[in-house]
Amino acid sequence: MIPAAAARDFQLTRVPADFLDDPYPWYAALRAHDPVHALEGGGVFLARYEDALAAYRAPQASSDKKAEFRPKLGDSPLYEHHTTSLVFNDPPLHTRVRRIIMGAVNQKAIARMEGNVARLVDALLGEMAAKREVNFIDDFAAQIPIEVIGNLLDIPHAERGPLRGWSVAILSGLEPKLSPEMLAAGNRAVTEFIDYLKVLVAARRRKPGDYETDVLTRLIQGEKDGESLSEKELYHQCIFMLNAGHETTTNLIGNGVWALLQNPGELARLRADPALVPSAIEEMLRYDGPIQLNNRRLTAPMTLGGRTLPAGTSLTIGIGAANRDPAQFPEPERFDVGRKPNRHLAFGQGEHVCVGMNVARMEGRIALAGLIARFRQIELAGTPERDRRIRFRGFRKLPLRLT
Ligand code: HEM
Numbered sequence: 001m002i003p004a005a006a007a008r009d010f011q012l013t014r015v016p017a018d019f020l021d022d023p024y025p026w027y028a029a030l031r032a033h034d035p036v037h038a039l040e041g042g043g044v045f046l047a048r049y050e051d052a053l054a055a056y057r058a059p060q061a062s063s064d065k066k067a068e069f070r071p072k073l074g075d076s077p078l079y080e081h082h083t084t085s086l087v088f089n090d091p092p093l094h095t096r097v098r099r100i101i102m103g104a105v106n107q108k109a110i111a112r113m114e115g116n117v118a119r120l121v122d123a124l125l126g127e128m129a130a131k132r133e134v135n136f137i138d139d140f141a142a143q144i145p146i147e148v149i150g151n152l153l154d155i156p157h158a159e160r161g162p163l164r165g166w167s168v169a170i171l172s173g174l175e176p177k178l179s180p181e182m183l184a185a186g187n188r189a190v191t192e193f194i195d196y197l198k199v200l201v202a203a204r205r206r207k208p209g210d211y212e213t214d215v216l217t218r219l220i221q222g223e224k225d226g227e228s229l230s231e232k233e234l235y236h237q238c239i240f241m242l243n244a245g246h247e248t249t250t251n252l253i254g255n256g257v258w259a260l261l262q263n264p265g266e267l268a269r270l271r272a273d274p275a276l277v278p279s280a281i282e283e284m285l286r287y288d289g290p291i292q293l294n295n296r297r298l299t300a301p302m303t304l305g306g307r308t309l310p311a312g313t314s315l316t317i318g319i320g321a322a323n324r325d326p327a328q329f330p331e332p333e334r335f336d337v338g339r340k341p342n343r344h345l346a347f348g349q350g351e352h353v354c355v356g357m358n359v360a361r362m363e364g365r366i367a368l369a370g371l372i373a374r375f376r377q378i379e380l381a382g383t384p385e386r387d388r389r390i391r392f393r394g395f396r397k398l399p400l401r402l403t
Contacts (some may be wrong), residue, residue, distance in 0.1 A: 027321035043314030256284030327377030
């Protein structure tokens with residue numbers, strides 16, 4: 001166990017050398033010794049499940065990030081993007097945009113997407129079988145969400161190339177510590193993305209898609225009897241939608257397969273009983289989730305872990321830390337593909353809970369079931385390379401040999 005003094009010194013802006021490979025021992029030390037942990041520059045890190053849940057549900061925990069992002073991002077395209085997207089807004093903008101998007105990702109819509117995802121997964125598995133040695137991230141995990149989100153906004157296939165790079169650059173702008181290069185790349189990505197969307201939106205205005213299934217048409221037309229979005233709001237919600245479902249779902253699949261490789265007994269159990277695939281997906285989300293942190297700012301005082309925090313306090317919700325809290329999950333460090341109940345916080349909670357969670361679950365389920373049915377042996381074929389970030393957790397490279 002990491003000692004109490006080291007836990008009290010912990011800072012997200014200068015994490016210990018071993019944190020990026022394995023943050024979980026640090027999270028355990030924070031839960032045990034300093035669960036409402038003061039961060040440099042103000043604010044606290046919440047390491048316990050109970051406090052994380054309370055923060056998600058508190059009416060005084062605002063998602064508006066203008067005060068926090070201004071000093072970090074300046075007056076920049078990245079600032080405009082992140083402070084306009086629904087996830088970093090409170091009502092009324094949040095409510096309006098959320099309702100528009102929700103209608104296109106309900107259970108009926110997801111059922112319609114399934115056949116297409118199954119065909120894509122089948123084709124990718126065939127290509128990987130022919131190669132035998134693959135970078136599982138580029139060759140498989142990243143391909144599925146690009147297709148799904150690209151279809152949701154009906155982006156022509158030939159134009160999807162830059163989406164993943166833009167998404168990574170823009171989301172990297174949310175890291176606790178930003179280099180000038182990251183800032184410049186994020187700003188460039190927002191500008192290029194908007195230039196692209198201007199052309200796409202103009203074309204969709206001339207020839208609208210199906211309001212029931214096409215998220216872009218829904219965002220353009222707004223709610224049937226409500227106000228429509230401004231042009232600027234529209235572009236930023238599109239960018240957010242495209243980003244929200246990309247890297248996250250890629251990392252669910254990548255981190256999940258990595259967890260299976262580290263736990264061969266659980267892989268064997270899953271092979272013997274494929275009915276466990278849905279609970280295995282939940283366990284992958286809990287055990288090593290794609291998003292490790294969320295943020296809120298208090299608009300009124302709140303008591304957490306016995307401490308009363310004043311209005312204005314910035315809360316960093318430790319999703320990865322909460323998801324391994326022994327007070328909520330028996331044997332939390334054990335990866336258990338049959339775990340039930342499993343009320344993890346990988347998709348957040350409360351008013352901003354992930355809109356696309358059932359889309360991501362469907363993609364994960366089809367990808368994992370297909371992979372284990374197709375390949376008798378799944379082995380590491382080189383050294384995996386983690387994407388060295390704190391908020392978003394995943395792999396850049398996961399070399400696998402598939403037989
Ligand atoms: C495994 C994959 C995914 C994970 C782990 C994930 C996680 C999250 C989390 C933690 C939030 C809450 C943010 C907050 O409260 O501050 C969120 C919000 C959101 N997610 Fe996801 N997400 C995933 C996939 C997707 C997909 C596939 C889509 C789109 C189809 C999507 C769309 C959204 C949207 C629109 C929001 C904002 C909701 C709001 O502010 O009301 N996500 N996601």
